[in-house]
Amino acid sequence: MKKRFMLVLAFLSACNFISFAAENAATYLLENKIPVYVKNIEDSEFAAVCLVFKGGTRYLTPQTSGLEENCLTLLSMGSKNYSYDSLKTFCYEKCSSLSNFSVEEGSVFKMECISRYFDETFLRFEDVFFNPLFSQKEYDLLRTSLSQTVQRMQNDPESMIFYSMDTVLYQDHPFAAKVSVTPDSIENITLDAIKKYYASLFDSRRISFVASGNIDAQKLVSMLNRSFGKIQAGKNSLRDFDVPPLNLKGEPVVLVSPGASGASFIARVFPSPAVTDPDYVPSRIVASIFSGILHNVVREKNGICYTPFTTVMSSDAPYGFEYLYRATNLTDFSRVMDESRKILEEGKTISSVDSSGNYIYEPVSSRLEGYVNSYITSKYKSQTSVGGISTRMAASLLQFGDVTTGDELTAIARKTTADDIVRVFKKYWLSEESRWFAVVGPGEEDKIQF
Numbered sequence: 001m002k003k004r005f006m007l008v009l010a011f012l013s014a015c016n017f018i019s020f021a022a023e024n025a026a027t028y029l030l031e032n033k034i035p036v037y038v039k040n041i042e043d044s045e046f047a048a049v050c051l052v053f054k055g056g057t058r059y060l061t062p063q064t065s066g067l068e069e070n071c072l073t074l075l076s077m078g079s080k081n082y083s084y085d086s087l088k089t090f091c092y093e094k095c096s097s098l099s100n101f102s103v104e105e106g107s108v109f110k111m112e113c114i115s116r117y118f119d120e121t122f123l124r125f126e127d128v129f130f131n132p133l134f135s136q137k138e139y140d141l142l143r144t145s146l147s148q149t150v151q152r153m154q155n156d157p158e159s160m161i162f163y164s165m166d167t168v169l170y171q172d173h174p175f176a177a178k179v180s181v182t183p184d185s186i187e188n189i190t191l192d193a194i195k196k197y198y199a200s201l202f203d204s205r206r207i208s209f210v211a212s213g214n215i216d217a218q219k220l221v222s223m224l225n226r227s228f229g230k231i232q233a234g235k236n237s238l239r240d241f242d243v244p245p246l247n248l249k250g251e252p253v254v255l256v257s258p259g260a261s262g263a264s265f266i267a268r269v270f271p272s273p274a275v276t277d278p279d280y281v282p283s284r285i286v287a288s289i290f291s292g293i294l295h296n297v298v299r300e301k302n303g304i305c306y307t308p309f310t311t312v313m314s315s316d317a318p319y320g321f322e323y324l325y326r327a328t329n330l331t332d333f334s335r336v337m338d339e340s341r342k343i344l345e346e347g348k349t350i351s352s353v354d355s356s357g358n359y360i361y362e363p364v365s366s367r368l369e370g371y372v373n374s375y376i377t378s379k380y381k382s383q384t385s386v387g388g389i390s391t392r393m394a395a396s397l398l399q400f401g402d403v404t405t406g407d408e409l410t411a412i413a414r415k416t417t418a419d420d421i422v423r424v425f426k427k428y429w430l431s432e433e434s435r436w437f438a439v440v441g442p443g444e445e446d447k448i449q450f
Contacts, residue, residue, distance in 0.1 A: 024039070025037050025038065025039045025393065025403055025404065026038050026039075026040070026217060028217065028221045030221065030224055030225050030228060030229035031225050031229040031230070032204045032229050032230065032231055032232065032233070033204065034204050034207050034208065034209065034224075034228060034229065034231070035208050035209070036208070036209040036210075036211065036217075036220070036221055036224060037208070037209065037210045037211070037393060037397070037403045038211045038212070038215060038217040038220065039211070039212040039213075039389060039390075039393065040212075040213075040214070040215055040217060041212060041213050041214060041386060041389075042214060043214075044115070044213045044214045044386050045114055045115055045214060046112065046113070046114060046115060046213045046214065046385070046386040046387070047112070047113055047114075047115045047118050047211070047212070047213035047214055047215050047386060048110065048111065048112045048113075048211065048212050048213055048386050048387045048389075048390035048391075049110065049111050049122070049125065049209065049210070049211045049215075049220070049390070050108045050109070050110045050209065050210040050211070050390050050391070050393075050394040051108065051109040051110070051125075051129070051207065051209060051228075052106060052107075052108050052207065052208040052209065052210060052394050052397055052398065053068070053106050053107045053108070053109075053201060053206050053207060054105065054106045054206045054207075054208070054397075054398060055105075055106055055206050055238070055239055055240075056068065056102065056103060056104050056105045056106040056107060056179070056398070057104050057174075057175060057177040057178065057179060058174070058177075058239040058240065058241070059200070059239055060177035060178075061176075061177050062176045062177050062178070062182070062184055062185065063184060063185055063188050064177065064185055064188055064189075064193070064197075065177050065178035065179070065180065065181060065182045065184070065185040066146070066178065066179065066180045066181030066182065066185055066186075066189055067185070067188070067189055067193060067194065067197050068102055068107050068179075068197065069100070069101075069102040069107065069179055069180055069181075070142060070146065070181065070189055070194065071194045071197050071198050071201070072100035072102070072107055072109050073100055073142060074132070074134060074138065074139060074142055074194055075098075075100075075109065075128045075129060075132050075198075076098040076099065076100065076109075076128055077133070077135075077138040077141070077142065078128070078132070078133035078135060078138055079124070079127040079128040079131045079132055079133050080127070080131040080132075080133060081127050081131060082124050082127055082128065083133070084133070084135075084138055087124060087128070090120070090121075090124065094113065094114065094117045094120065094121065095113070095114055095117075096111070096112060096113035096114070096117055096120075096121045096124075097110075097111070097112045097113075098110070098111055098124065098125060098128065099112075101391075102179045102180075103179060103395070103398060103399075104175060104179060104315055104316070105316070105398040105399055106206075106398040108391070108394045108395075108398075109125075109129065110387075110390070110391070110394075111124075111125040112386070112387045112390075115213065115214040115215075118215070122223060126223075126227055126228075130227055132198065134191065134194065134195055134198075136191065139191045139194070143189075146181045146186055146189060147186065149180070149181055150181060150182070150183050150186050153182070153183060154183060155257070155259070156257075156259065157255075157257040157259040157260040157264075157265050157439040158265055158325070158439075160255055160257055160265075160439050161255070161265045161267060161437055161438070161439045163182070163183075164253055164255055164437055164439075165253075165267060165269060165319075165321070165437050166178065167182075168250070168253055168437075169246055169248060169269065169319060169435075170246070170317075173244070173246065173317065174241065174243055174244070174317075175243065175315070175316075175317050200234075202231050202232070202234070203231070203232075203233060203234030203236075204231045204232060204233045204234075205233050205234060205238055206234075206238070207228070207231065208397055209224060209228070210390050210393045210394045210397060210403060211390060212386050212387075212389040212390040212393065213386035213389075213390075243316040243317045244317065245271070245274075245317055246271070246317055246318075246319055247433075248269055248270065248271060248319060248433045248434060248435050249433055249434075249435065250435045251435075252435065252436035252437070252438065252450050253435070253436070253437045253438070254437075254438045254439075254440060254445050254448060255437075255438070255439045255440075256439070256440060256441070256442055256444075256445055257439050257440075257441070258441065258442060260439045260440050260441045260444075261441030261442065261444070262328065262441060263306070263326035263327065263328055263441075264324075264326070264327045264328075264330060264438055264439060264440040264441070264444065264448070265323075265324070265325060265326070265327070265438065265439045266305075266323070266324040266327050266333060266436070266437070266438045266448075267321045267322065267323045267324070267436070267437045267438070268321060268322045268337070268434055268435070268436050268437075269319045269320065269321045269434060269435050269436075269437065270319065270320050270321070270322075270428055270429055270431050270433065270434040271319065271320070271428055271431050271433055272312035272313060272318045272319055272320035272428050273312070273318070273424075273428070274315065274316050274317065274318060275314045275315060275316065275318070275399055276316070276399075276400070278412070279424050279427070279428075280312075280314075280409075281375075281409050281412040281413050281416065282412075282416045282420045282421060282424045283312045283320070283424050283428060284312060284375055284413075285368075285371050285372060285375050285413065285416055285421065286344075286421055286424050286425050286428075286429070287309075287310050287311045287312055287320070288371050288374060288375060289344065289349060289364065289367075289371055289421065290310050290340070290341075290344050290425065290429065291308070291309040291310050291311075292349065292350070293340050293343050293344055293349065293350055294308040294309060294310060294322065294337070294340050295307075295308060295309075296350045296353075296359070297336060297339055297340040297343070297350075298324065298333070298336050298337065298340060300353075301357075302329070302332065302336045303328075303329070304324065304327055304328070304329045304332065304333045304336055305324040305325055305326055305327035305328065305329075305333070306325050306326040306327075307324075307325040307326070308322070308323065308324050308325070309322075309323055309325075310322040310323065310429070311323075312428075314399075320428060320429070322337060322429075330440070330444065330447050330448040330449065331447070331448075331449045334449065334450055341429060341430060343359075343361070344364070344421075344422070344425050344429075345422070345425065345426060345430065347363055347364050347365075347418065347421075347422045348361040348362065348363060348364065349361065349362050349363075349364055349367055350362075351367075363418065364418040364421050364422065365417075365418035368416070368417075368418050368421065372413050372414060372416060375413050376410055376413055376414075379409075379410075380392075380410075392406060392407070393406075436450045
């Protein structure tokens with residue numbers, strides 16, 4: 001009962017946040033027409049500001065993957081007026097932070113702080129952007145981290161399969177360029193390349209700001225105008241284009257790694273709806289439902305692998321996949337996954353198992369409300385803080401072009417029916433346009449049966 005009560009509270013908190021974050025965000029313009037979206041929360045003790053860059057991988061190539069992300073990372077590693085060590089000390093003592101993240105559609109450079117330290121934090125946020133140190137010492141630290149990331153891609157079997165999926169499926173596609181560094185791009189993420197890319201960020205047409213928390217909006221606009229408001233529009237054409245869907249058909253891709261000996265990594269990719277498609281939210285709920293079925297059938301009943309699950313990507317050109325983590329049976333997994341699909345295809349879920357080991361089924365409709373609530377809670381539980389709200393608004397701005405549409409996905413979830421679940425499952429998970437990927441141990445590449 002206590003667990004159920006806590007889940008109800010979590011759900012109500014998510015619902016309150018959804019309304020709270022989406023409504024009443026005021027819009028301002030800097031002197032150079034850069035938009036500033038402010039969600040003022042007067043009773044909060046915290047504040048967050050996001051500098052948002054539209055464009056993302058459209059401004060990269062496969063050979064420069066990760067350049068924008070690491071340019072922003074290096075910004076926070078020191079400026080002409082604030083060394084990296086002094087920034088770390090300040091952030092630790094004042095509970096502030098400078099951070100960044102990138103997605104296909106763009107990047108965000110962010111500051112968070114306790115409201116009473118807003119001015120001090122903003123000075124550092126402003127200075128690292130306009131006066132970056134770009135020192136060799138800090139770049140070497142960054143390069144070491146990148147080398148470790150690439151090494152994992154090449155040697156860790158789980159990293160290998162996901163890198164292979166992305167590389168193969170997006171070959172010759174506009175999204176062939178990646179958000180993060182790859183084995184093909186690391187040698188091009190030089191300090192000089194970062195400096196050159198940094199200069200290209202000064203284009204007011206690509207920039208927006210999102211702020212949330214206990215913030216004086218007029219004061220914020222004034223502070224932004226003294227520096228960011230002076231950025232001019234770039235002269236080059238903005239890189240914006242329609243993104244074609246992926247072609248997923250092809251022969252299975254099988255890689256070999258000693259780390260996969262006796263416990264392979266297997267994925268089946270299939271089409272999935274773009275994040276702007278009406279089927280996107282139902283597909284996320286389908287993934288949750290079907291992951292439960294896979295767990296019951298693939299792991300519990302047949303012992304095929306340690307962990308099975310399925311998911312879909314949030315992208316303009318996405319794919320979904322079913323995944324078997326550490327599979328020990330290389331001959332029966334495909335048949336057992338077919339058995340799992342048949343259950344949801346018939347509109348059923350597994351409720352329990354009787355004393356003889358037989359499944360007790362329930363219709364999707366009888367359990368759908370719980371899955372919808374779980375989707376809403378998991379989607380927003382980490383975004384109820386001031387920092388989470390600003391991140392959510394920034395992500396919505398990059399994905400949809402405004403700060404509120406992302407929250408409207410909740411309304412779609414609540415309207416999803418059992419018929420929608422079965423229809424979406426059949427359309428995507430049962431699509432004939434699918435492809436297998438696997439990483440197996442040495443000598444096992446001829447044993448796997450798809």
